[in-house]
Amino acid sequence: MRKLLSLFAALLLPTLALAQSAGYTFLRTPVGARPAAMAASFVSVSKDPHSIYYNPAGLADLSQRAATFGYINNILDVQDFFGAYVMPHKQGSYGFALQYTDYGDFTRTNEFGEELGSFGANNVVAYFSYSRTHAERLLLGGNVKYLRSTLADFSSDAVALDLGAIYHSSLFDNLSFGAGIFNLGRVRKAFDGRKEDLPLTFQFGVSKRLAHLPLLYSLTLVGDPDENLQFRAGGEFSLSPNAFLRLGYNTLGRDQKVGTDSDRFAGLSIGLGLDYRQYKFDYGMSSFGEIGNLNRLSMSIIF
Template sequence: MKHRVIRFLPSLVLTGLLSSFAADGFDFLRITYGGRAAALGGAYSAADGDVQSLAFNPATLSGSENHRLVFSYIDYLADIQSGFLGYQLRLAGHGILAVTAAYLNYGTLPRTGVQGEDLGTFTPGDLAIGVSYADSLKCRIRWGTTVKYIRSAIDAYSADALALDAGAVYHIPVHMLNIGLSVQNLGRTLRPFIDVKETLPLAFRAGFSKHLAHLPLVISGDVIRYARQESDLIGGMYFATGGEFTVSDFVLLRFGYHSRGAGQKMGTEAERMAGLSFGFGLRLRRILIDYAFGSHGALGDTNHFTVSMTL
């Protein structure tokens, strides 16, 4: 069985799942789920957030006032399907509590023996379940933390981990500016796939979000540093930037870029868009619909759909 799993892993990389498997384990934690965040290139560590922002900085949740239910679906690379479900509520005293679940389904894949014989099929997948809490100190300082259980499964093998995210946001109302800092995926593997415990994709983020004074535009930027450098595509340091333009009370247009796209360009015209993203938001009373398109060059494109409802 070990030989079959080992033979299978390189095929994932060759088919474009570079963002899901690497020397680090549980690399699906790098994925951007929310439609708004994806359209902004992932520059979201200082956003006026909701439950979508937990994957970037749990402190941003403190800037949200309402009970909210969020569902996201991603048509990801190489026909991978992914989703996110979250619920947040303001507690009677202080702070906001949120519960989230994210999954990745790689589809049905062939199981092959050492000699290449057909041994049927299997469906690998990933799951992360988190509980978050966020609050503010003297109005300007917001803080938050997330504890999450993580599980990955490949055929008969599985791995489990526990991780912590933590962050802070400094809010400057007079300048309509947020400055955010966060650490992600600080934790350890509880049970490895085979013998060696996989390391989590530990990351550090710093960013800003600013409402322009004389234009209905919010600009944002992040610098992200991963503790491990896996390749030009995975790990290391990169930046992300984005903007959200309010067309009306009902329509928002968004655009973004992340510098990881530089490693995903292979020279063709279409692949020159690698790293670029764009999308829109539609406000329909208590419902917000977000869509984002992201180009990953040689790896393909992603489509992100999010529906959030204020309760």
């Protein structure tokens, strides 16, 4: 029964939380402990391998190869994994990422409650990315994505595009603007023959690393064709050259309040980061109020 509830929650909670009518809503689950701790306000932040998810243009600022591996302890025991590799080249930066969600195994029964074995459910997303610098301060990038969902003997797949840009302002030091459109595409094969739209998303943000305070802040507006704007704010405090404290807030938390004491934390996120030589270790926690918390662990390597 617990596993059945896990599958139900994993498939439907993103839809309820985001009020989306589109399918493939798992695409909206933020990846990476560092960005998630900043409330996923990351569309204008560059030089991080997680940009392959948040804004592929940001990969163009990487001067060395980078790899990242992440794990999400999702609500109700659903397991999420994310891995990415980025290779800068004189012609631009190339990247590849794989995102996998495992809902576990479930007991198959007939209408009389008799057990007939078990079945599984999972999602897979493969990212192929390219980005480059144009006119010194302008970064452009894009992803081609292949998506596949499996439930027992049924499957669905789709192809989508992400397009993004980041501009480093010449008027103010360390000020960047970012914009992107995500999940442009179509479902190729549906579970039941009815092809739903992909969860199209538009994002615009600004970020700045302050000159006299060890703080990087980021503000992002997120919209889609059907819903009101969502606002995200995140900050990263440098406690030392190798230690970081991160905080964030997402206005999505207002829709997760159900009148309990846990409501006060809905939409908040917090995290820590530690750097050791070329290794980066990050932890992030996002609160969904009474629904529960998402805990993320990530490790990145720059080489």
